[in-house]
Amino acid sequence: MRISTGITTLLVSFACVFSPFCAAAQSTEPLAIEDVLSSREFGQLTIPVWSPDQEWLVYAVKDRSRRSEASSSDTKQTSIFAYSKDSDLYAVNIHTGDTKNLTGAKGNNGSPAWSPDGHYLAFLSDRDGSGVAKLWLWQRSTGDLKKVSDVYIRATELQWLNGREILVTLAPESTSPVTPRESPSETEIGTNWQESTVRVYRSNATSSTTSAGTISAPWNLDVYRSDLAIVEIETGKIRRLTHDQRLGTYAISPDASRIAFSSPIRFEKAGSQQILWSLSVVSVATGEIQSLASEIRLEYDGSPFSWSPDSSRLAFLTGGPIEHNERGDCYVVDLNEAGSKNLSHFESPPGREKQRAPLWDATGESIYFIRDGAVWKVRDGKPAQALPRIKDRRVMEIVAGGHEQVWSPKPGSIVVLTYDSSAKQSGFYRMNVITGESTRLQEDGRCYNFMNADDHVYAVSGGSRFAYFAEDATHDRDLWMANADFRSVWRLTHLNPQLDKYKMGEARLVEWHSLDGHILKGALLLPPTYRKGVRYPLVVWVYSGDRGSEFVNRFGLADAGPFNLQLLATRGYAVLFPDIPEDPIAPMANIAKCVSPGINHLVETGIADPDRVGVIGQSYGGYSVLALIAQTNRFKAAVEIDGAGNLIGVYGEMDKAGAAFGVSELEHGQGRMGGTPWQYRERYIENSPYFYLDRVETPLLIVQGAADTTTAPFLADELFVALRRLGKEVEYAKYEGEGHSAVYWKYSNQADYCRRMLSWFNRHMGTDNR
Numbered sequence: 001m002r003i004s005t006g007i008t009t010l011l012v013s014f015a016c017v018f019s020p021f022c023a024a025a026q027s028t029e030p031l032a033i034e035d036v037l038s039s040r041e042f043g044q045l046t047i048p049v050w051s052p053d054q055e056w057l058v059y060a061v062k063d064r065s066r067r068s069e070a071s072s073s074d075t076k077q078t079s080i081f082a083y084s085k086d087s088d089l090y091a092v093n094i095h096t097g098d099t100k101n102l103t104g105a106k107g108n109n110g111s112p113a114w115s116p117d118g119h120y121l122a123f124l125s126d127r128d129g130s131g132v133a134k135l136w137l138w139q140r141s142t143g144d145l146k147k148v149s150d151v152y153i154r155a156t157e158l159q160w161l162n163g164r165e166i167l168v169t170l171a172p173e174s175t176s177p178v179t180p181r182e183s184p185s186e187t188e189i190g191t192n193w194q195e196s197t198v199r200v201y202r203s204n205a206t207s208s209t210t211s212a213g214t215i216s217a218p219w220n221l222d223v224y225r226s227d228l229a230i231v232e233i234e235t236g237k238i239r240r241l242t243h244d245q246r247l248g249t250y251a252i253s254p255d256a257s258r259i260a261f262s263s264p265i266r267f268e269k270a271g272s273q274q275i276l277w278s279l280s281v282v283s284v285a286t287g288e289i290q291s292l293a294s295e296i297r298l299e300y301d302g303s304p305f306s307w308s309p310d311s312s313r314l315a316f317l318t319g320g321p322i323e324h325n326e327r328g329d330c331y332v333v334d335l336n337e338a339g340s341k342n343l344s345h346f347e348s349p350p351g352r353e354k355q356r357a358p359l360w361d362a363t364g365e366s367i368y369f370i371r372d373g374a375v376w377k378v379r380d381g382k383p384a385q386a387l388p389r390i391k392d393r394r395v396m397e398i399v400a401g402g403h404e405q406v407w408s409p410k411p412g413s414i415v416v417l418t419y420d421s422s423a424k425q426s427g428f429y430r431m432n433v434i435t436g437e438s439t440r441l442q443e444d445g446r447c448y449n450f451m452n453a454d455d456h457v458y459a460v461s462g463g464s465r466f467a468y469f470a471e472d473a474t475h476d477r478d479l480w481m482a483n484a485d486f487r488s489v490w491r492l493t494h495l496n497p498q499l500d501k502y503k504m505g506e507a508r509l510v511e512w513h514s515l516d517g518h519i520l521k522g523a524l525l526l527p528p529t530y531r532k533g534v535r536y537p538l539v540v541w542v543y544s545g546d547r548g549s550e551f552v553n554r555f556g557l558a559d560a561g562p563f564n565l566q567l568l569a570t571r572g573y574a575v576l577f578p579d580i581p582e583d584p585i586a587p588m589a590n591i592a593k594c595v596s597p598g599i600n601h602l603v604e605t606g607i608a609d610p611d612r613v614g615v616i617g618q619s620y621g622g623y624s625v626l627a628l629i630a631q632t633n634r635f636k637a638a639v640e641i642d643g644a645g646n647l648i649g650v651y652g653e654m655d656k657a658g659a660a661f662g663v664s665e666l667e668h669g670q671g672r673m674g675g676t677p678w679q680y681r682e683r684y685i686e687n688s689p690y691f692y693l694d695r696v697e698t699p700l701l702i703v704q705g706a707a708d709t710t711t712a713p714f715l716a717d718e719l720f721v722a723l724r725r726l727g728k729e730v731e732y733a734k735y736e737g738e739g740h741s742a743v744y745w746k747y748s749n750q751a752d753y754c755r756r757m758l759s760w761f762n763r764h765m766g767t768d769n770r
Contacts (some may be wrong), residue, residue, distance in 0.1 A: 019034045026503035031570040033754045038065035040495040044083040052118040062087045084110030113158040146588045149236035169226040172244040218664035220657040248302020253311035262302030271667030292333045304357035306404035309364040319355035343378040343560040359406045388436035409484030441486040447553040458491035468635040471555045503528040505569030512601040515593040521549035522578035525569045537612035544623035548577030562750045584672035588627040588687040612765045626689035629698040637764035641703040644715040646690035699729040705738035
């Protein structure tokens with residue numbers, strides 16, 4: 001694919017590319033399911049990477065048109081399959097626009113990394129048909145592909161140690177059985193039972209003085225077990241640096257002499273997802289491991305930490321599910337000194353947001369990080385300093401450049417990604433770290449946040465320019481390029497030209513008061529044929545805990561593929577994604593208190609037809625759907641996907657390893673029950689829609705992946721059985737072999753879901769859903 005013949009045609013503004021001038025050629029026909037499900041999207045957990053000469057940018061694209069018919073539970077649990085299924089690696093020349101598919105639609109490909117000299121691109125792929133991720137090279141001069149080794153790679157990120165060696169993670173050489181065991185031994189059960197398939201789980205009684213960190217763990221920490229290893233690209237020879245070590249995040253020092261890594265030790269307490277971590281470094285030359293810190297609270301993946309430019313120190317930010325109740329400080333540990341040093345000494349806890357890695361300046365004297373939407377600067381021997389806030393903006397990310405350093409396109413300055421919570425829009429600003437002055441670079445109602453599976457926002461710098469993602473409610477996400485002052489802006493990719501022919505529904509912000517008097521907002525997606533004064537059937541997309549208004553500038557209001565809400569808008573529906581702030585005491589009642597007044601507002605303003613209102617939600621949104629239809633009969637149709645109505649049932653879920661995710665999720669996680677069902681029996685019952693199903697009058701379509709390991713399928717079974725017993729109108733679509741989200745299902749099941757969902761709303765709300 002060739003995007004442009006030269007830089008002059010690429011240097012166009014957002015206003016030109018997204019101009020209404022193009023709308024004349026667009027059709028108001030319903031968005032075809034085929035065009036949605038064959039759309040391409042940027043690969044998750046894969047950051048676009050610059051070539052060393054900053055001529056090429058490589059990115060991953062998941063191509064749904066390849067229509068893999070593997071179920072979401074069929075792929076082996078390797079790092080590459082979770083987020084690189086049906087993905088290819090592309091390289092775009094930022095000067096000419098020439099674009100190359102490097103991997104040729106063969107296998108699953110991801111995790112690109114350029115060699116320091118720019119001659120090779122390393123990546124992970126199963127293109128040899130093995131079904132597991134292996135290390136491959138693309139040679140820039142010839143375009144040839146070469147498999148480096150047949151060893152199975154566990155890494156989600158590849159890091160070059162030098163021009164000849166790559167750092168990866170591998171499965172341990174000898175993986176010992178972990179609890180629970182696959183089968184009991186003969187000495188325990190006798191020789192007559194050798195064919196038994198029994199799986200035994202045990203729990204020993206504990207006293208009040210026993211650590212509760214391993215009781216009812218939400219997941220098995222042994223999934224982190226790996227070996228850090230160095231692969232020689234010429235021979236494929238492997239040298240293991242660590243052995244059978246639990247590994248979280250890891251990073252090579254700038255001088256390539258050491259590798260820092262985090263290791264999960266245990267969950268801090270029962271009913272919590274907070275992990276306590278250790279931070280260590282291993283010598284590349286000797287394999288000697290040096291422990292730097294232990295029992296520290298970090299994020300779930302063991303981040304964030306970063307190396308100083310001189311490779312002598314590590315900075316890390318404490319964080320995670322519990323740390324927001326503590327201070328959330330910035331620490332530095334010197335490899336030549338014992339202990340870590342707190343540089344910030346905050347007196348109050350931060351808000352709950354995933355910590356980004358702290359970034360150093362080029363001298364290694366100052367460290368920058370984000371706390372509660374502001375940029376902070378710390379340095380040894382000086383009090384922590386907050387840079388002046390940008391008025392009415394939250395800083396979401398500091399743009400990085402080089403090896404874990406801030407990008408300074410002008411001396412004494414940094415570039416940050418901001419968020420305007422009033423207008424719900426992203427922006428780029430330049431901040432002077434000396435004077436505190438800020439300058440707006442670009443802010444035009446678009447969304448520049450790429451919130452992927454790792455919950456990160458990505459903007460990648462390269463010399464005097466940087467690349468970023470951009471989208472709005474009517475235009476899909478693409479990669480864009482800008483120079484340091486944003487005087488030149490151009491689009492690098494055009495992933496889904498098949499969507500250009502459609503006139504999409506426009507989005508707007510709406511506002512109302514909850515029944516408790518709180519001001520709430522929502523993202524309203526209107527039909528492309530919207531006319532003021534005409535009432536439209538309304539579908540409400542719900543997810544308790546989300547602020548739907550923050551998605552107003554996201555294409556299709558954020559969810560990809562089968563959950564793209566333009567499928568509904570282009571068929572004549574108005575779609576509301578409302579704010580539903582969390583309520584830790586009465587989450588079920590709170591959902592109705594937030595959503596019902598929002599619907600009333602749209603009815604009162606003449607947009608929504610009060611007799612044609614439906615509701616849909618997935619996962620915790622499925623719970624939110626059930627909570628609503630158990631409290632009100634105003635909905636004419638409901639679609640509940642991968643959700644649960646019985647909190648006590650969720651609490652009792654357990655996987656094969658004995659892990660019980662629901663315990664932590666309900667006690668102190670998303671469910672916010674505050675403790676066990678024995679402490680808060682009535683709270684669990686009162687907030688379980690299952691116990692109020694006799695009140696349901698709304699026809700309900702239940703959708704469930706039969707291989708879902710997040711929401712156990714038995715929870716959908718019991719929901720259907722109960723509604724059938726009560727004589728309610730209910731349909732249950734259970735998809736064999738599929739996991740928690742239809743986004744990852746095979747094509748035929750995605751298509752069936754879309755047709756079934758649209759037909760359900762059409763049947764009960766009287767709209768032609770072609």
